Amino acid sequence: MSLKVDSRDKAQEIIDKYDYFLFDCDGVIWRGDHILPKVAETLDLLKKNNKTVLFVTNNSTKSRDDYLGKFEKIGISGITKDEVFGSSYASAVYIEKILQLPKDKKVWVLGEAGIEKELQELGYTTIGGTDPRLTADGVTFDPDHELLNNLDKDVGAVIVGLTMNLNYLKLSITMQYLIKDNKSIPFIATNIDSTFPTKDKLLIGAGSIIESVSYASGRKPDAVCGKPNQSMLNAIKADNEGLKASPGKGLMVGDRLNTDMKFGRDGGLDTLLVLTGIETEDRVLAQEKSVAPTYYADKLGDLFEMTQ
Amino acid sequence: MSLKVDSRDKAQEIIDKYDYFLFDCDGVIWRGDHILPKVAETLDLLKKNNKTVLFVTNNSTKSRDDYLGKFEKIGISGITKDEVFGSSYASAVYIEKILQLPKDKKVWVLGEAGIEKELQELGYTTIGGTDPRLTADGVTFDPDHELLNNLDKDVGAVIVGLTMNLNYLKLSITMQYLIKDNKSIPFIATNIDSTFPTKDKLLIGAGSIIESVSYASGRKPDAVCGKPNQSMLNAIKADNEGLKASPGKGLMVGDRLNTDMKFGRDGGLDTLLVLTGIETEDRVLAQEKSVAPTYYADKLGDLFEMTQ
The missing domain is CATH 3.40.50.1000 (HAD superfamily/HAD-like)
Structure with a gap:
């Protein structure tokens, strides 16, 4: 059964335990054009603790460059292109590397x-x-x-x-x-x-x-090409040797059981489901043990809020 | 295996054998705004032989009244509202009679x-x-x-x-x-x-x-509500006692195996597939005996052309 992040100790334990934090964007970082509460503060906190922060999004409407603009616009600064993996990028890479389309x-x-x-x-x-x-x-x-x-x-x-x-x-x-x-x-x-x-x-x-x-x-x-397909995670691991060597040092944070959570789980990462997207607490608690997220939280920002 | 209508005898046999001729429209009577060859002549021939002619279409973009206009426009005159059964009508009847929506x-x-x-x-x-x-x-x-x-x-x-x-x-x-x-x-x-x-x-x-x-x-x-659902055929049978009593006196003519042919077969009618729509001769001949159309023809107009 999934453990709820509902105390300072649990939030701190998560921050301490993982070196790589992978985030879905829609429903986790923002909804539409609105940043979710305390997300910027949480990302700052993780970076100050020398955590690697990566964004893994299935939304193909934007390119990686477009995402950098969106992060800035909603108030998250300092994100770089190599921290962003979108399904548009993954699809283009698939066509070049796997299909080898001339x-x-x-x-x-x-x-x-x-x-x-x-x-x-x-x-x-x-x-x-x-x-x-x-x-x-x-x-x-x-x-x-x-x-x-x-x-x-x-x-x-x-x-x-x-x-x-x-x-x-x-x-x-x-x-x-x-x-x-x-x-x-x-x-x-x-x-x-x-x-x-x-x-x-x-x-x-x-x-x-x-x-x-x-x-x-x-x-x-x-x-x-998007989550839960592992090709995107393999590309991320290729750029992050530590995660490749020890997937258990990574935490996949998302709002969907069938894409984000499966994506992390299939790649050997622990998982954190946040309830700011499409899933409900009832749905999370109804999951069989083999597919239940490692943790769940009301929102990503709780990692910051609960540790202050 | 389906019998091909490729001679005067076979065409005449079909005209003689059935009293009720049910027709799909798109791909049988017309394609887009173009009447298919010798269709008007075939319908005239059937009516002259006192056959009951009915049109059963899954295209919901038109009402029965709209269909009367379309028949006129492409050169088929004298069709009446009670000869036309569309999926838009069938859906409306479903909502009133089955759902009993206030x-x-x-x-x-x-x-x-x-x-x-x-x-x-x-x-x-x-x-x-x-x-x-x-x-x-x-x-x-x-x-x-x-x-x-x-x-x-x-x-x-x-x-x-x-x-x-x-x-x-x-x-x-x-x-x-x-x-x-x-x-x-x-x-x-x-x-x-x-x-x-x-x-x-x-x-x-x-x-x-x-x-x-x-x-x-x-x-x-x-x-x-459309073909192959039997509710539309049951409505037709309710208006046509002879067909209800002897479904084998009816022939369903269509261009789709999985809708038209199934619709007729499930209702106890014989079936004629015409190749002016989406199916090919290879596909027809590859059907298992239990689901193969009774007959197939290059086009509906062959019933007229071959018997002249």
């Missing part, structure tokens, strides 16, 4: 600028994504749209992630690429979170967009 | 005017659907949209069907109603076709929209 091939993107930027940083050309032609006529679907009728023969991979600029045209073009060439173009999902938490409600998550084109095309994604 | 409750619609009209004809108030506030700002999603932040407490059912005016806002509001009140508001799917065939390509079908909100809300539809 750089003269293009990638069709159903998603936002984060995916485009990370791919472009690796030298790929993207199509779809934020192309204004896909949203210019957002209200009325045109079955003879130029991008629906003229598929690009150079597309060598399809990436699907979260976009709030979703429409029938984008879904239908994505489906064309997924069924093209006898369904042979690789189908990459940034992550499969069913919902996207904002400050006061749950919205449609990347996984729910992926389900739509998956059902339409009769295909499952060939790879899911 | 008339002072409202229905949230993710779909087109067809659903709204059929519900309004039964005395219900619909919200969502074609409300222009849901598409006015089609490009940029507003997380504080009035319809997302102010859920209507009188909504007593959610219907999801096909809409090409799809966006993230509509999906997210639909999800709010599906998770509202501990997920207790009934969730009705017009049909679960994964794709929507147009004249030259497959687009996203109602089922692929339903999958999205289903995955997001963690709910399966409580009812699917």
Whole structure:
């Protein structure tokens, strides 16, 4: 059963025990554009104690550079690019390193600028994504749209992630690429979170967009690059020898049982679930021992608040 | 194994053998706005031979009245409202007769005017659907949209069907109603076709929209009103005593194995698959005997062409 972080001793024990603190962002660090209480203070405290702090997010709408801007904007300073691992970056790395897609091939993107930027940083050309032609006529679907009728023969991979600029045209073009060439173009999902938490409600998550084109095309994604997939954690371990040698020195902090907690657990890390996202205390306590988080807390900021 | 309709004798045998001819529309009668070859002649021939002709469509974007207009427009005259059974009508009837939703409750619609009209004809108030506030700002999603932040407490059912005016806002509001009140508001799917065939390509079908909100809300539809669900066929049988008494006197003609053919077979009718929609001859011939269509043909118009 998960141990609740509800006293100074328990909070201090966690700070002392781990060297690597990995954080999900949405629902842990912030909700929407609002930083959660005492998060900045908690991160400061950890850094003052020489802890390694890393951010691991499934939200593919932003690139790592975009995330640095977001941290600044909500009042967390001093984060560096190598501390941030997003599913947009993980997906781009997957396409380069695992698929080894030639750089003269293009990638069709159903998603936002984060995916485009990370791919472009690796030298790929993207199509779809934020192309204004896909949203210019957002209200009325045109079955003879130029991008629906003229598929690009150079597309060598399809990436699907979260976009709030979703429409029938984008879904239908994505489906064309997924069924093209006898369904042979690789189908990459940034992550499969069913919902996207904002400050006061749950919205449609990347996984729910992926389900739509998956059902339409009769295909499952060939790879899911976000949590709980271990490829992102392996990349983090490669950069952090101490964590690679002793995963038990790492704590994965998140708000979702089926992504964040599984991600940490599968990688040999201990886990801390915070209740500022989508899970409830009842849900946490109902978990079987084998999958229960190591700890849970009302909020990340309790690590700071309880130790003052 | 399915018998191919490839000669005068076989075509004539079919015309002679059945009294009731039930037709799917998209991919059988028309594709998009184009009537398929010799369809009008085939329907004339059947009517001249005193056959009962009925249209059974999963496309919920139109009401029965709208369908009459569409038949006229593409060159098929004389169709009457009682010859047309659409999934929008079937869904509205389900809400009235099976759910017995009080008339002072409202229905949230993710779909087109067809659903709204059929519900309004039964005395219900619909919200969502074609409300222009849901598409006015089609490009940029507003997380504080009035319809997302102010859920209507009188909504007593959610219907999801096909809409090409799809966006993230509509999906997210639909999800709010599906998770509202501990997920207790009934969730009705017009049909679960994964794709929507147009004249030259497959687009996203109602089922692929339903999958999205289903995955997001963690709910399966409580009812699917279109083919292959038998509620539509039972309604047809109720109006056609001869078919009810002898289902074997009926032939269901369609272009989909998993909806049209299953619909006919489950209801005791013989079946004819036409290759003008989404299936291929290879797929038809690969079916196990227990689920293979009785017949298949290159097109519906062959019944006319081959008997001249």
